[in-house]
Amino acid sequence: MTAAVHKSKEFWTPQRRVAAGRANGRAPGRLPGGHVGDLADLKKALILCAGCLPKFNHIEAGYTRKPNLPVVSGRCDGCTQIKPRAHLLVHHSVANLVR
Ligand SMILES: [Zn+2]
Numbered sequence: 337m338t339a340a341v342h343k344s345k346e347f348w349t350p351q352r353r354v355a356a357g358r359a360n361g362r363a364p365g366r367l368p369g370g371h372v373g374d375l376a377d378l379k380k381a382l383i384l385c386a387g388c389l390p391k392f393n394h395i396e397a398g399y400t401r402k403p404n405l406p407v408v409s410g411r412c413d414g415c416t417q418i419k420p421r422a423h424l425l426v427h428h429s430v431a432n433l434v435r
Contacts, residue, residue, distance in 0.1 A: 361416060368414040375413060379427040388414030389423050399425040 348356075359380075362371040368388070375382055375395045384392060391414065394400070407421045 359409065362413070372413050373393075376427075379418045379429065381427075382412055382413050382425040383408060383419075383422045384425060385412040385417065385419040385422045388412055392425075394425050398428045400428050400431050401425055402431065 359375075362368065364386055366422075369391070372382060372384075374386075374393075376399065379398075382392070382394075382399065402424055405424050406426045409418075409420050410422055411418050412422055
């Protein structure tokens with residue numbers, strides 16, 4: 337936030353805006369459940385592997401799985417391992433916006 341204030345308007349190209357908004361992942365020492373809970377509070381999309389998915393009560397958190405995207409590839413937000421077959425969870429309020 338403070339970096340955006342100190343940089344000029346020309347500095348913030350679209351590529352730099354995307355890079356600034358990109359999540360850095362779970363901080364060292366942060367517990368996976370707390371990290372996933374923080375993302376869920378912000379209603380961000382979650383990628384969870386088959387091992388981490390049962391540990392997160394997505395129905396209670398208001399999350400749903402997209403039936404047209406049964407599996408995705410990416411870094412699991414729980415265990416931070418890159419999984420070729422993970423599950424995408426999106427918040428119910430934006431579920432119809434994600435295609
Ligand atoms: Zn995982």
